[in-house]
Each structure stands twice: as structure tokens, then as C-alpha cells.
Amino acid sequence: EQLVESGGGLVQAGGSLRLSCAASGSTIALNDMGWYRQAPGKRRDFVARISRSGYSYYANSAKGRFTISRDTVKKTLYLQMNTLKPEDTAVYYCNTIPNMSDWGQGTQVTVSS
Secondary structure, X not given: OOEEEEOOEEEEOOOOEEEEEEEOOOHHHHOEEEEEEEOOOOOXXXXXXXXXXXXXXXXXXXXXXXXXXXXXXXXXXXXXXXXXXXXXXXXXXXXXXXXXXXXXXXXXXXXXX
């Protein structure tokens, strides 16, 4: 199933953004889901994960600043990002865990200093 990310943009350091990942089917409700990011010239890295039961887990870089959640009625996965830093600049992607869906185009997050 295709997953569509949105909500990125340009924000100053210290600002906030909420990313969304929309699905047309039941992918988000039936799977562990994750957010990933890829900065220019770097590999795609794990950011956050939410299990089917709602347990969340974060990369060290995201702990205390990012919150992953999902709305199964709206079939949408979210990533609330607060206290953004320039090093958070990347294209952000969502996928199932393990990664079974095709990677989407992602959403660009740019944090200016």
C-alpha cells in the first residue's frame, strides 16, 4: 500500500512541526509503524516507532523532543517534532516495521539556525 507523507516545511531552530503519514487501507492499524529520515548524502536513519499496542520507541536524537502517534480511524500516522534543531533537517519517511511498503516521496523538513 502507498503511504503518503506530508507536513514538512521550513522552520527556525526551536520551532515545531507535525508530520503526517496517510494510508488508504488498514496498514497503519495492523502494523508496527516507523518514521525515518535521510539527510543529504547520508543513509536513511530510524527516528521513531510505534507498536500495534501503542508502545513507542525513539532514536536517541529524537527522545524528549519527538512524539509518534497514530489515529486508526483517520488511517494516519503522526510525528510531532518540537524544539527542532538544524541537524533535524532531512527528508522524513514513514513505513511499516519491518519495511514492507514501498518508500514514498517523503516530506522535506528544513530547520534554519
